[in-house]
Amino acid sequence: MATVYTAYRYRVAQFIKVERVRTRIAADLHDDIGANLSLIALSSEVARRDAEEVPQLADRLSSIAGISRDLIDSMSDIVWAVNPNKDRAGDLSQRMRLFASNILSRPERRVRFQAELDREDHKLDANLRREVLMVFKEAVNNAARHSQCTQVDIGFKVGSGWLTLSVSDNGKGFDEDHPGDGNGLANMGKRAGNLGGELQVTSRSGEGATITLRIPITR
Numbered sequence: 490m491a492t493v494y495t496a497y498r499y500r501v502a503q504f505i506k507v508e509r510v511r512t513r514i515a516a517d518l519h520d521d522i523g524a525n526l527s528l529i530a531l532s533s534e535v536a537r538r539d540a541e542e543v544p545q546l547a548d549r550l551s552s553i554a555g556i557s558r559d560l561i562d563s564m565s566d567i568v569w570a571v572n573p574n575k576d577r578a579g580d581l582s583q584r585m586r587l588f589a590s591n592i593l594s595r596p597e598r599r600v601r602f603q604a605e606l607d608r609e610d611h612k613l614d615a616n617l618r619r620e621v622l623m624v625f626k627e628a629v630n631n632a633a634r635h636s637q638c639t640q641v642d643i644g645f646k647v648g649s650g651w652l653t654l655s656v657s658d659n660g661k662g663f664d665e666d667h668p669g670d671g672n673g674l675a676n677m678g679k680r681a682g683n684l685g686g687e688l689q690v691t692s693r694s695g696e697g698a699t700i701t702l703r704i705p706i707t708r
Contacts, residue, residue: 530557570619607648628656636660
């Protein structure tokens with residue numbers, strides 16, 4: 490009995506240690522790297538405005554600023570994913586809802602986000618949350634940039650051992666056999682596979698598109 494109790498205390502101590510490391514990593518990424526990237530982006534924008542009479546230099550500085558902003562967004566996602574205080578399905582739902590609102594909301598476009606979470610509000614590991622978020626962001630960006638849609642419906646459900654996410658638009662759609670030159674759909678499918686799940690893409694030219702992600706989860 491004493492051996493079992495000792496082993497239990499050891500596991501709890503290790504868990505607490507890991508959680509503290511995750512919290513420290515999140516803080517360090519935000520405070521150090523994130524702050525410096527923000528400074529680079531801001532300095533590049535100022536320099537670009539000062540160099541507008543030299544088009545080639547202005548273009549290069551604009552590119553640096555754009556890359557910095559992309560890195561800031563990626564860093565923000567990593568910080569969020571490793572933060573042990575943001576590891577519930579409800580936290581993921583809130584982050585997706587905010588992203589969709591920022592990217593999709595336009596006077597000419599309607600966005601509906603419906604979340605269905607069970608009472609337990611499942612705890613999701615950092616890798617799963619980040620991979621699901623990456624699939625979601627790719628799907629939302631595709632709808633915003635390419636679909637020419639006027640409505641996007643987003644569904645997010647966690648329960649009965651599954652996480653299900655769907656992003657559907659009423660835009661121009663595409664030929665499933667020839668989705669385009671980008672790697673977005675392939676990358677989303679790979680992320681789903683890495684999580685032991687599946688990605689289903691349904692679309693026809695002129696009839697919109699629906700992307701559905703299903704991931705098995707454990708309690």
